[in-house]
Amino acid sequence: MQTLRSLALPLLVAAVYACIALVVTNSYYQLMLTLVLVWASFGLGWNILSGYTGLVSFGHAAFFGLGAYTTALGQLYFDLTPWLLIPAAAGVGGVAGLLVGLPTFRLRGHYFALAMLAYPLALLYVFEWLGYQELTLPIKREAPFTYMQFTDPRFYTLVALVMLLAIVAITRAVERSRFGMALLAIKQNEAAAEAAGIDTLNWKLRSIALSGAITGAVGAFYAVVLLVVTPSSVFGMLVSAQALTVSMFGGVGTVWGSLIGAAVLIPVSEILHAQLGARIPGIQGVVFGIAIVAVIIAAPEGVYWKVRDRLRRAGPAAAPTPAAPARVDLAAPSTPARAQRPDAWRTGKVLLSVKDLSISFGGLKAVQDVTFDIYEGMILGIIGPNGAGKTTLFNLLNGFLCPDAGEVLFDGRNMVGSKPHVLCQAGVGRTFQIMRPFPRMSVRDNVRVGAYVRAQSEEEARRLADDAVDRVGLSAVADKVAAELTTKELRLMELGRALAGKPRLLLLDETLAGLGHGEADEVVAVVQRLAREGVTIAIIEHTMQSMVRLVDRFLVLNHGAVLADGEPEAVTRNPQVIEAYLGKKWVAHADA
C-alpha cells in the first residue's frame, strides 16, 4: 500500500512526460527524451547498490555492457527479439553482479570503488579479443515491432518510460522493506549493522545482483536504441562515469536523484554539443564540466537533497518538536539494586562459558587465557584500567574478532569463528563504546534495524522496535533523527537497538561513558530494569563506583589477563585490583 502511494508522484511525472513525448514529432528531440530515460534508469540501477549501501561502484559499465552484448549477440546469432533479450540481459547482469560481488565485497571504501573499476576495463579487452569490436543489430524491415525497431520513435520513449517506472517501483519497494533498511544500515555503519544481526554480505550480494540485473536490462535497451554496440561504447570509462554523474548531480540514495540528474544533464550536454560542437569544437565539454563543478559545489549531496532541505527549512514542518525529557522509570537508584533482585542467577544455568580465550596482535597479547562463566539472569561487570583488553574481549565474544585459542560456549554451543550477525541471531546483542547510530534514520528506524533478526514480517519488526523504544524510555523522541539526539539518548537508543532483537545476553560496552552523574543514573536504572525482566547482561566500565551497586559479579582484567573474578565486595578489597587501578602505595591504605 505504502509502496503504491509512494508511486503516485512518479506516476504523475511519468504521465506528463508521456504526454510531452506523444506531442514531440521531431525524431531528434524524441531520441533525447528516450536517452534521458535510459540514463535515469542506469543511475537508478547504480543507486540500488551504491546509493543505498554507500559502496561506490566505478564499474557499472560491466553490467551495462554485458546487457548490451546479450542483446546484440542474441539477435545476431539466434535471431531472438529484444522483448526476450532484455529480460535475459537482466538475468546475465544479476549473475554477473553475484560473481563480481563475491570477491569484491571483501574490500571496503576506496578499495572497493577502485576494484570495481577493473571489471568493465577487463571486459572491454575480452570483448575486443573475442572479435566483437563492432556489432550492429540487423535491420528488420518486415517485423519492426517484433524486433523493437519502431519506425515511430515515440515507442522507444514509451518502452523506456515503462521500464523506468518498473525500476522506480522496485526501488521504492526496496526502500520500504527490510532490504532497504539493511542497506541503509550498512551504508551508515557496517559494523553496527552486523552487530545488530544483519547478514551484511548477504544483503550486499542481493543488492549488487539486483543492481546488476537492472543495469543489464538498461544496457540491453540501450543497444536497441543505438543499434551499434562497440566495447568502448558500453564498457568504457565514460559509461560508468555517466551513472555516477547523473546520480551524484541529482542526489544519491533517492529515486529522484537519478531522474533529476538525467533530465538536466543529458539535454544540456546535447544542446551544448549541438550548438557549439561544430563551431568551437570541444568547448561543449569545458562548459559542461564547469557547470557540473559549480552545481556540485553549491549542492554537494546533489540537487534533490539541497532542494528538500531548503523546503523543509522554509516549511512549517521544520518547527522542532519540543524536546520532552525521556520518561524513565527510575528504579530508586539510591537503594542498592541487588537487594531488590533475587539472586536467582546463583541457581541458574551457565549461559555463556568462556574457556582459555586468547588473541594476540603481533607481539601484544591483548587477551590471554581468559576464563569465566555468565549465569542466566546475572549482571557481570567487566572492569579494568584502560588498555586492559575489555573491548577486545567483547569483540571476541560477538564475533568481530576470531580468537587464536580458546572456546566461547553460548548456551552450550561453541561459537568461535561465527560472524557477528550469526551470534546476534543466536541471542548475543551488543552496544558500542563509540556509539554507532545510523544518523539519518529516525530513532524508531534505528531500533527497527535491530529487530529484523527476530522479526518474521515488517509488522512484527515495527512492533518489536516500538516495544524496545518503550523499554528504554525513548517513546517521546522516537521520530527524531538520530543526529539530533543527546549522548544519553543515543546510549539508550543503542540499547534499544540491541534489545529489539530480543537478545538473551546483552554486551554493553561502556554504556555510561561520557554521561553526567544524573544521566548515568537514568541509564543504570534502565539496565537494572532489563535485568529484572530476565536479560543477562555483561557490562564494561572502567570506573568502579557506578558498577558496584549494579552488578552481581566482577571480572577484572589487567594486561589482557583475568586479575580477579568474584563478588563485588571481595573484588573491591582485592589488593591486586587496587594496585592495578591505583598503584602500589594505595594497597597499604586499603588494608588499613
Place this chain on the structure above:
Amino acid sequence: MTDKTFALTRRALVGGAAMGLATAAHAQGPANVKVGLIVPLSGLYARPGAVMRMGAEMGIADVNAAGGVKALGGAKLQLVALDCGDTVEKAKNAAQRMVAQETDLVAATGSYLSSFTLAVSEVTERAGLPLLTLSYSDLLTERGFRHIFQTSATAAAQSELGLPELMKLAEAASGKRPKTVAIAMDNTGTSIATAKALKEKLFPQLGLQLVMDEVWTPPLTDATAFIQKVRSTRPDLFLFMPNAISDAKLGLEKLNEFGLGQGRIPTISFSITIAEPDMLQSVSPDVVQGIMTIVANWGVKGQEKLLADLKAKYKEPWMTQNVVSTYGDMWIVKEALEKAGKADRAAVSEALHTLDAGPAKYFPGGVLKFDDKGRRIGAGVVVVQWQNGVPATVYPNDLAVATPFWPKHA
C-alpha cells in the same frame, strides 16, 4: 525548449530563407543544395575530422566555381557540418539531429571511424538519406542497406589488392621473392580484420610463411619485445599495423634503435596513421624513411592543383585519404544531382545507385559506379612510401608521383 526555438530561428534564417526565396523568386537564381558532413570535430578524433572538413570545403568551392549543379540551373552546393563527437552515442545523436533538423539535405558524408559510420548510417538509412563514406569496414555494406555508398575498397579487399603488388615490387627491386613475414599489430577492429584476411587467405596464396605474430592493446608502452623478435626472426616483410601516432612512433624508433630501420627490414603498414603529417611532429624523417603503407586513397599524380590549394589554404603538407576522399565525395554528389535533376534525397540516392560516371578521378582504381551493396566498383588501393620526409604515392604506376625503392638487405 530553448534549443528548439533557437534551432527554429536558425533554420528560419538560413534554410527557410533560402527555400522560401527559391520558391518565390526564380529570377534570383536557384536555391543552394545542402550536403551534410558528419565527422568528429571534437574529442579524440577531431584532427582527422578537421582534415575531412577541409576536403569537403575545397570540394564545395571547386564544384561551385565550376558552375554548380547545371541540371538545377547552376545551383550551388552548401556544406552543413555536424560534430559526431567521439562516442557512438554522440554519433547517433548527431545523425538523428541531422535527419530531423536539416531536412533539406540531399546527401551526407562521414564519419571517419567505422563505428561512428555504423551508428550514423543506421539513422540515415531509416531516413532515406544517402550517405557516402570513406570508412572501409566490410560490415558497413553487408547489412543490406539501400542508402550507404562506400567509396573505399573494403578492409578485406585492401590487403588482397595491395600485398600482391608489394610482392611484385619486392621481387623486381631485390631480385628475390619474399618468403617470410612478421606481424605486429594493435587489437583494433581494422587491424584484426586485416590480419584475419592476411593469415587465412593471402599468406598461403602468396607462399608467405608467418614467422612472428604479435598483438598489443593500445597504447603501446614498450616495443622492445617484438622488435627484438623481428631482429631474431629476420623476416623478408614486416607488417607493422598501429592505429595511433604514438604507437607508430614507439615502434619505429625502436626499429631504428635496433638498426633495422630505414627499410633494412621492409616495413609495411595498413593504415594512414603512419603517413599522417602528425608523424613528423614526433619522429625525424629518417626514422620513417622507406616505410610503406597500403591505403584506400591518397594524393596522386594529376592532383597538383588541389594539393597547392590545400597547402595555400590550410597549410597541410600533403593530401591524405581524408582530404581526397571527402573532396571527391562532393563531386560524386554533384554528379548524382545532375543525374537526379532535382534536389531531393530519394532521387539522389536513386541516382547514386544508377550512376555510371566513368573513371573515378579522385579515387584509385575503378569507376564512379556502385554495386548492389553500395560498394564502388573496382575500388583499388594506393601504396605510399615515406621518401625524404614525404609519404609519396608509388603505386599504382599511373598515379605514382615517385618510384618506390626497395632496400636490398644483406
